[in-house]
Amino acid sequence: MAPIDSSETHGGTQIGTPGDPAGAATRTDRLRRKASRTVVPVAVAGVAAATIGLVPALADSGDPDLPKITARELVAKIAASDTQRLSGTVKIATDLGIPSLAGLAGSLGQGAGASSGAAPEDRLTELASGTHTLKVAADGPDKQRLTILQGSSEYSLIHNGDQVWAYDSGSDEVFHAETGAAGHTDSRSGGAAEGTPQQFADEALKAVGDTTSVTVDGTVRVAGRDAYQLLIKPKQSGSTVGSVRIAVDADNGVPLRFTLSPSSGGKAAVNVGFTKVDFGKPAASAFDFTPPKGAKVTEAGDAADQESAGQGGGPLADLLPGGLGGLEGTGGAGSAGSTGNLETKTLGEGWTTILRAEVPGGEGLSSAKGSSSLLDAFGDKASGKFGSGTVFSTRLVNALVTDQGKVYVGAVTRDALVRAANADR
Template sequence: MAPNDSAETNGEATGTVVGRRKAARYIVPFAVAGVAAATIGLVPALADSGDPELPDITAQELIEKIAASDEEQLSGTVKISTDLGIPSLGGLAGAFAPDAGAGESSASPDARLMELASGTHTLRVAADGPGKQRVSILGEGSEYSLVHNGNDIWGHDSESNEVYHAESGGKDQEHKAPKGVPATPKEFAEEALAAAGDTTSVTVDGTAQVAGRDAYKLVIKPKQSGSTIGSVTVAVDASTGVPLKFTLAPSSGGKAAVDAGFTDVDFAKPDASSFSFTPPKGAKVTEADELKAGAEKSGAADKAHKDLSALEDFKGLNVIGEGWNAVAEIEMPGGAGLPAEGSGDVPPQARQFLDALGDKVTGDFGSGTVFETRLVNALMTDDGKVYVGAVTKDALVKAAGTAE
């Protein structure tokens, strides 16, 4: 079993790492959020079965192994469980989006992939390079499949027998990293470990078996108190360097907020038939352009344009604190907070939902309402400012009180 090897940086770190530490320490919390989002969207949890004996490996070597992984072909079954502590909107959805339904299709991927943000789901996945991928969400007696093959993207809802089709917009383009961005596995590892600076601990904490494969466990933890994130554990395939499982544990304890990983996986080239799709007989096929035209006709597109235009009134983003305790301060357009009860600006059902979710607070900033989840909390002040961060309510209120 690999030792509990720590990659925390200190005064004896190399000159390269020390030179990058100050800037890099801000990266890890946001990078972790990005990894979580990507994992939720593509390769989602499973039970470990034993701790295999593997050669010792350092955290830097393991990060380097992940960065060096070039596996582009795989297929398998994945499971994802997500518990962010967000109440289900249920029938309130219409209260928040009264125009919903215009120009929509049950096979459109936008809404279907959002299902992965809560509950437990089983998926089948396959990939053969950047031009061919397939993700199927398995339901009780139904299946939703999203297939990317070259320039075509197909979505199929077996329950309604509706099909969505779009064109991906041409050939894949090559992107080169700009100057200063790590381009080799070793540089990638140095940047990640430099971020361990004063706010983060990165360690190798033993081994596991995931989907029948031997894996190392890379554990990332905040050193700071006040974060809602307790730890992030990534099980890394010992042979290929491919992350097989991702677990995000909240600092409040209890079940994981996100637990995602393979239950079985095969790195052989998938059969070409996995990426072929022909609309079933009698299926209703909707083109992406038709959905766009329908939204424009209903006025939904114009409403969205106005909502986006309103963002121009934001006076910028101010970040309070650093690392895992960073809090974003945003000033709402017009300096308006939540509409007052009885104002008529929010439907009664939506108002009831917001009141149930929020918690009135006061502090040096004045007064406002905190909306809590297990990971991300937001404070909206009565004078129209919003503070958002992966920090506890107390830490959020304290940060708002220090804002200039």
């Protein structure tokens, strides 16, 4: 972790000098991730978590008058937060200029032999596009509940001790898994439910380093709570990420809202925040579940299948610095490995990290029969010293697929991808 601007900031006025923050590393609950993580794929046809700006809906009017605090102190406050219980309503929306994923993951999963339309790895992918309202609750590391409201129906995911249940009221389908042991979650967040600002903030704080500027950007009210705003900005050029703002509860250090803005401007790319929040103990009944009579119940596959389904990082794992190593076999800049039939390597550092994957034998996608016209329909041609290829773009993540079988992907601009490909010959 490298320098955080420790300037005291109140209403945008800065005083002070740089300093080094306390570490904000988190521990990940493998069970919770494999049964209830928000899946946000980032690959050639991948999707990144991004949302429409919800600031007017999520923030109260009037900025609170709070004691001055440095960025270093605010990061430490988040890291030291020991809140174990919460419940509330979270709004999350995604807008990358791509079609909605609602129902897509489920239909693909069924085609691949998936056994339940209520399986979390299928249904939670829908959070990667569109606008959603979630009800969340947590009571310590072993009890969490997340409910996605879907008009007259809803989808609920419940973790209670060694039991994980998922229920889709629309299809009347139930998914059930037994973990064999109670899960272990981040001790700071007290097991906060997936999809909350805490989860997004944890990923963002992993990005703090020499390539990052961190300051306090005034105060705000979110869901009726006084909060400080932590501002994280890349120092590097070439990143598609312009800034990250995290509204931090002034009393307990819990992130209340997470906003990621693209460097290209316009609407926020990621904005996840509480509209209501209560830090009291949720009712025990919130974590109880009995399959409704007549519902179709599907048991999870064997432990190996569950482990395979749980691989990967959180919603920003492949967007922010430090997260591009989320694919198996990848790590820091210059590291190499393999994922399935792909040879992988990371290039660059910080916010301009790029993941390179190569098909053994150098066979490009364009060599497949009939694929050229399909690639042209969804991407733009690019060429350079690397040869030629196609660039696929979203507001945050871009991917270059070369005709020689290499793929370059990252939260970087098209020009940055081409430069990386040229240098990687």
